[in-house]
Amino acid sequence: MLFEVSGLSKRFGRVAALADVSFQVRAGEVLGLIGPNGAGKSTLFECLAGVLPSDSGSVRAGGEAVSASERRALLFYVPDGIAPWPRQPVRWALDFTIGFLGGQGALRQELVERLDLGPLLNQAIGTLSKGQRKRVLLAIGLLTRQPALLIDEPLEGLDLRQARDVAATLRAHAARGRTLFLSIHQISDAARFCDRFVLLNSGRVRGEGTVAELAALAAAHHAAAPSGDLEEVFLALT
Amino acid sequence: MPSPSRLWGSASKRLPGGRIGFPTGGSTFLWLLNKEVRELITSRAWWVLLVAMGPLVGVSFLSAMRTYAEVSGLNGTSAGVGEALSPLIGVWAPTFSAAELAAVFLLPFVAIRVVAGDRQSGALKLEMQQGMPPFARMAAKAMVLMAGWLVAMLPPLSAVPLWKSYGGAVYPPELITLTAGHLLNGGLTIALAAAMAAITEHPSTAAILTLSMTVGTWILDFFGAIEGGWWERAAGYTPAAMVAEFQHGLVRLDTVLIAAALIGTGLALAAVWMGLGMAVSRRVYRSAVIGLIAAGAILASMHVQASWDTSEARGNSFPEADERALAKIRGPLQIEAHLAPEDPRRLELEHRALSKLRRAMPDVQVRYFSGTSIGLFEQTRAGYGEIWYELGGRKTMSRATTAEGVLEAIYSLAGVAPPPETDDDVFRGHPLAVPATGAGALFYGFWPGLFLAGAVLIRRRFR
Structure with missing residues (x-):
C-alpha cells in the first residue's frame, strides 16, 4: 500500500462535499475514482494534494501520518480545465516543470513524442484547443517525480485516437512502477484501463475494489446481483 | 511495513527534524523569477503603462520647462529668485509627478495581473505543489514588479541628460531622493494591489478595492486638513504626503520605515491569502497577527525623528x-x-x-x-x-x-543672540532660460515608439 486515506471530510457551507471518505491506494496500481458530476472527485483530489484545506481526516503512508505539506513528496495532482501560464509556449512549460517542479528531464523527449506535442512546442498554452491543453497537462504531470500521480479527467477533451494513445502512455508509465489515481466520469473509459476503483457519490465512498469485488459488494446490498459490467455495478451501488 | 522514504524513492528526502519534503534549491527560485519575468513582459497592462509614461512625462516636463524658463527671464520676463529656480522644485518634482499618476492609475493593474493571473489560469494549483513557501513566491513577484516599475521610470530619468544638455544644473542627492521616493511609492502600490489581488477572488474586484484604498488616502488627506490632530498626523503618512516630502528633497526615516512596514504588510497578507491550502479561518488569524505586528511597527516608527535634507536649496532646513x-x-x-x-x-x-x-x-x-x-x-x-x-x-x-x-x-x-545674517547660506538658484528642444521628440516619439516596438516583438515571440 502506498498510502491510506481515512475519514476525509470537506464542507462548503452547508453542503458536505466529502463525508468521511476512506480508501487505500496501492503502490504501482492504476486506481480509478469514478462518480457522477458533483460527486466530489475534484474536491477529493484537491484536498489530498493540499491545494484545498480539508475539514478533517488523515493520510497515512508506511504507518505514519503524512501532513498536507509532506504530501507534496508523495503525490502530484493535475487539475482538469486549467490553462496554466497561458502566454507561455509549451516548450517553456515543460522546461519549467523540470526546473521548478523537479520533473524528470530524461522523460521529456519521450513524452513529447508519445503525446504528440512536437508541433505544439512553440505555441502559447492559451491558444491551444481543449484536447491539446489536456495533453500538455498530462505531460506536466507525467514529468513529475512523485510516486503517485493524481489526474482529474485525463481523457476529457480528447478524441478517440488521442484517448487511446493517452491511455497507452498512462499504462506504460504505470508499468514503470508509478501509481496513477485517475478521476474519470466516463465509466466505460475507466473500466478499460484501471486496476481498481473507488466509487464516490454525494461525497461518500460507495465501494472500493476491482470490478469483481465491487460486483460482490453490490450483490450483498441488492437481491438481484448485477452483472460484471462496471456500469451496472456503479448504478447498483450509487 | 516499509518506511515512507523508501516507498517514495528519490522524490523525497528527510529534512532536519524528521520532516519530509520535496527537494528545493536556489535554482527553483531562479525558475520562479524566470516565470514571473515572462509573465510581466507578456502582460498587456505593463506595456500600456510603459507606452503611457513617455507622453505623461513629456507633458509635465515641457510644461515645467516653459514655466522655469519664464521665471528665469525667457522672452523678457523678469528673472525670479531662490527656490523658484531650484531644478528640484521647478523641473524634477513636476516631471516625476507623471510617475505618481502612473502609480495610482496604471501600476495597480500590472500588479493585479501578475498576482491574480496564477489563480485565474490555474497555474497556482500546480506551482503550490512545489512546496516553496508562499512568502518566497510573493517575494519573487514583488522583485519582478519592482524591476518593471524601474523600467517605467526610464522616461522621467531620461529627462536628466536632456536637461544637462541644455546646460541645466543637476544636484544628484536631491534627484536620487526623488527617484527613491517614487520607487517607494511604487512599492506601496504593488503591495496594496498584491494584497487585494490575493484576498479577492476576481481581478476586477481587486482593482476596485485598490483604487478605493487610494481614494481613501485622499479622503484621509482631506480630513487631516480639516480636522487636524491625529487625522493630520495619519495624513502625513499617505503615499501622496510621502511623495511630497521626497519631492522637496526631504528624507524622513519615520516615513521610510512606515512605508517599508506597509509594503511588508501588504506582501505578507498577499502571501497568506495565496496559500489556498490553508483554511480561511487560519488565514484570517494570520492576517490579524500581521496587522498587529504592522500596527506596532508603524507606531514605533512614528517616534523616529531622524531626517535628512538632500535638497540643494536646503528648503527643509533653517540656515x-x-x-x-x-x-x-x-x-x-x-x-x-x-x-x-x-x-x-x-x-x-x-x-x-x-x-x-x-x-x-x-x-x-x-x-x-x-x-x-x-x-x-x-x-x-x-x-x-x-x-x-x-x-x-x-x-x-x-x-x-x-x-x-x-x-x-x-x-x-x-536668551540667545541670533546669529549674524550672511549671504553665504542663501540659495541663488540655477536660472535657465532655454526652450525644451528635442523633448517632444523624446517623450512623444522615442519612448512610446520604443515600448510599442518592444510590445510587438514580445507578442510575436510569444505567439
Missing part, C-alpha cells in the same frame, strides 16, 4: 548658523498655536517654520488649538492667532508665522 544656535538651546520647547487647521497662517507656520524646527530641535512639542476647522469665524475670539512659546518655565507670545518670526521668538525666550 546652518541658525541650526547651530538652536542646537545649543536645552530643554523641551513647547509651542501652542491657536490656529485652525485650514487657516493659511497655520500652513505657513507648519511648512515654513515648525517642520524645519522639528529637524533642528528634536525636543519640540507643538500643539494646535482651535474651535473650528477654517478659523474664519474665530478671528474675533480673544487669543486666536496667538502662538505661545514656553522654554524652561519662561513664556512668550508671538503672532508671526514666518521662519524668521518663529526664530526670533525662540532666541528671545532662550
Whole structure:
C-alpha cells in the first residue's frame, strides 16, 4: 500500500462535499475514482494534494501520518480545465516543470513524442484547443517525480485516437512502477484501463475494489446481483 | 511495513527534524523569477503603462520647462529668485509627478495581473505543489514588479541628460531622493494591489478595492486638513504626503520605515491569502497577527525623528548658523498655536517654520488649538492667532508665522543672540532660460515608439 486515506471530510457551507471518505491506494496500481458530476472527485483530489484545506481526516503512508505539506513528496495532482501560464509556449512549460517542479528531464523527449506535442512546442498554452491543453497537462504531470500521480479527467477533451494513445502512455508509465489515481466520469473509459476503483457519490465512498469485488459488494446490498459490467455495478451501488 | 522514504524513492528526502519534503534549491527560485519575468513582459497592462509614461512625462516636463524658463527671464520676463529656480522644485518634482499618476492609475493593474493571473489560469494549483513557501513566491513577484516599475521610470530619468544638455544644473542627492521616493511609492502600490489581488477572488474586484484604498488616502488627506490632530498626523503618512516630502528633497526615516512596514504588510497578507491550502479561518488569524505586528511597527516608527535634507536649496532646513544656535538651546520647547487647521497662517507656520524646527530641535512639542476647522469665524475670539512659546518655565507670545518670526521668538525666550545674517547660506538658484528642444521628440516619439516596438516583438515571440 502506498498510502491510506481515512475519514476525509470537506464542507462548503452547508453542503458536505466529502463525508468521511476512506480508501487505500496501492503502490504501482492504476486506481480509478469514478462518480457522477458533483460527486466530489475534484474536491477529493484537491484536498489530498493540499491545494484545498480539508475539514478533517488523515493520510497515512508506511504507518505514519503524512501532513498536507509532506504530501507534496508523495503525490502530484493535475487539475482538469486549467490553462496554466497561458502566454507561455509549451516548450517553456515543460522546461519549467523540470526546473521548478523537479520533473524528470530524461522523460521529456519521450513524452513529447508519445503525446504528440512536437508541433505544439512553440505555441502559447492559451491558444491551444481543449484536447491539446489536456495533453500538455498530462505531460506536466507525467514529468513529475512523485510516486503517485493524481489526474482529474485525463481523457476529457480528447478524441478517440488521442484517448487511446493517452491511455497507452498512462499504462506504460504505470508499468514503470508509478501509481496513477485517475478521476474519470466516463465509466466505460475507466473500466478499460484501471486496476481498481473507488466509487464516490454525494461525497461518500460507495465501494472500493476491482470490478469483481465491487460486483460482490453490490450483490450483498441488492437481491438481484448485477452483472460484471462496471456500469451496472456503479448504478447498483450509487 | 516499509518506511515512507523508501516507498517514495528519490522524490523525497528527510529534512532536519524528521520532516519530509520535496527537494528545493536556489535554482527553483531562479525558475520562479524566470516565470514571473515572462509573465510581466507578456502582460498587456505593463506595456500600456510603459507606452503611457513617455507622453505623461513629456507633458509635465515641457510644461515645467516653459514655466522655469519664464521665471528665469525667457522672452523678457523678469528673472525670479531662490527656490523658484531650484531644478528640484521647478523641473524634477513636476516631471516625476507623471510617475505618481502612473502609480495610482496604471501600476495597480500590472500588479493585479501578475498576482491574480496564477489563480485565474490555474497555474497556482500546480506551482503550490512545489512546496516553496508562499512568502518566497510573493517575494519573487514583488522583485519582478519592482524591476518593471524601474523600467517605467526610464522616461522621467531620461529627462536628466536632456536637461544637462541644455546646460541645466543637476544636484544628484536631491534627484536620487526623488527617484527613491517614487520607487517607494511604487512599492506601496504593488503591495496594496498584491494584497487585494490575493484576498479577492476576481481581478476586477481587486482593482476596485485598490483604487478605493487610494481614494481613501485622499479622503484621509482631506480630513487631516480639516480636522487636524491625529487625522493630520495619519495624513502625513499617505503615499501622496510621502511623495511630497521626497519631492522637496526631504528624507524622513519615520516615513521610510512606515512605508517599508506597509509594503511588508501588504506582501505578507498577499502571501497568506495565496496559500489556498490553508483554511480561511487560519488565514484570517494570520492576517490579524500581521496587522498587529504592522500596527506596532508603524507606531514605533512614528517616534523616529531622524531626517535628512538632500535638497540643494536646503528648503527643509533653517540656515546652518541658525541650526547651530538652536542646537545649543536645552530643554523641551513647547509651542501652542491657536490656529485652525485650514487657516493659511497655520500652513505657513507648519511648512515654513515648525517642520524645519522639528529637524533642528528634536525636543519640540507643538500643539494646535482651535474651535473650528477654517478659523474664519474665530478671528474675533480673544487669543486666536496667538502662538505661545514656553522654554524652561519662561513664556512668550508671538503672532508671526514666518521662519524668521518663529526664530526670533525662540532666541528671545532662550536668551540667545541670533546669529549674524550672511549671504553665504542663501540659495541663488540655477536660472535657465532655454526652450525644451528635442523633448517632444523624446517623450512623444522615442519612448512610446520604443515600448510599442518592444510590445510587438514580445507578442510575436510569444505567439
